[in-house]
Amino acid sequence: MTDLKQNVDISKLPRISVAPMMDWTTKDYRFFARLFNPHIILYTEMVTTGAILFGDAKRHLNFNQEEHPIVLQLGGSNPQDLATCSKMAQDWGYNEINLNVGCPSDRVQNNKIGACLMAEPDLVSECIAEMQHAVDIPVTVKHRIGIDDMQSYEEMLHFVDTVAKTGCKNFIVHARIALLQGLSPKENREVPPLRYEDVYRLKQDRPHLLIELNGGVKTVAETLKHLEHVDGVMIGREAYHHPYLLAELGQLWNLDMPNRFEIMQQMLPYIARRMEEGAPLSVITRHILGLFQNLPGARKWRQALSGGNAKTFADVENAIANIQAAMQRTEDYIQQHQVN
Structure with missing residues (x-):
């Protein structure tokens, strides 16, 4: 106990x-x-x-x-x-x-x-x-x-x-x-x-x-x-x-809004620990599929982590990097067109 x-x-x-x-x-x-x-x-x-x-x-x-x-x-x-x-x-x-x-x-x-x-x-x-x-x-x-x-x-x-x-x-x-x-x-x-x-x-x-x-x-x-x-x-x-x-x-x-990527940085050590305990990665990642709901790259995020598609810890890190890049591209596009 x-x-x-x-x-x-x-x-x-x-x-x-x-x-x-x-x-x-x-x-x-x-x-x-x-x-x-x-x-x-x-x-x-x-x-x-x-x-x-x-x-x-x-x-x-x-x-x-x-x-x-x-x-x-x-x-x-x-x-x-x-x-x-x-x-x-x-x-x-x-x-x-x-x-x-x-x-x-x-x-x-x-x-x-x-x-x-x-x-x-x-x-x-x-x-x-x-x-x-x-x-x-x-x-x-x-x-x-x-x-x-x-x-x-x-x-x-x-x-x-x-x-x-x-x-x-x-x-x-x-x-x-x-x-x-x-x-x-x-x-x-x-x-x-x-x-x-x-x-x-x-x-x-x-x-x-x-x-x-x-x-x-x-x-x-x-x-x-x-x-x-x-x-x-x-x-x-x-x-x-x-x-x-x-x-x-x-x-x-009156709490400050946490950043989604900061949340994932806190989640990564937990994922690593659970994998060391023998937990299948898909058992953990199925719970985080909705993190970027309605944001650019959300669909690819879900696809990368659902159904056992993520096989290794590096796959999760890559999914984070990919959606971060997708959101940055969208932000750059919006800023560019606002200037123009």
Whole structure:
């Protein structure tokens, strides 16, 4: 076990976070994301209690020290197992623990994990109570605004009130219902309409709770608008495909905007270290494809680093040099025509 504990009080920071995303928010992505902004709250992928208790706990729990503040998201419905894993997470150095009550996939439903738990608020309360009893760090809940036949605001409020009786104060609310029958996980992120007003209303009706909004947020302007109504904003796929958004959000802390090439210079030693550990280069480079999105040379950057095209460390260095040259050519062209 690693000694990575840092005294980071997340409650004193603006609550802007990157959502837990399976196969995406790996420790390689999280190290990369941290380079854009020191204050964004990072989440692991959802990790089931079974994977920790009966699998390779070190592989599932390890993270880079630079990732703080970081939250472990757990999937499970057995209160004792969740408590045990929460204690392990605290000992490992995580800043918070989050219970997944929002994932709509069949795989987690069959194991009574994720959004299906919204139908059992008493069980969720028992889980949260046991988790809180086991640790000193905050325990939070991420959930939907509803599921299947439980779609009304009043039913969501009942769920929140039931869980809040445990002393849980922080709820991250995905502003879509989840249809557990008939829609795929991808469709459940896109088809049900966003109902931001339900999340706003929840904060208005329960001002003593810390309410964060998740779902469909893509820009700084949208983030600022939501922060007029709620305590925090969680950003999902946009933070992955357009990671420089995390740097743009630095204005909330009056941070200077980092240079993309400076970010890559910080990333290169990490890539070298991970390769020395035996990690395939493509496993790392897949997370940095969006760094130059919408800039000259972005397509060739993606082509150079995706699909295993980059075989060696030198290939990554060449990709950096090529896009730097492409951007310089564009800048020279613009300056030349402005003069003319």
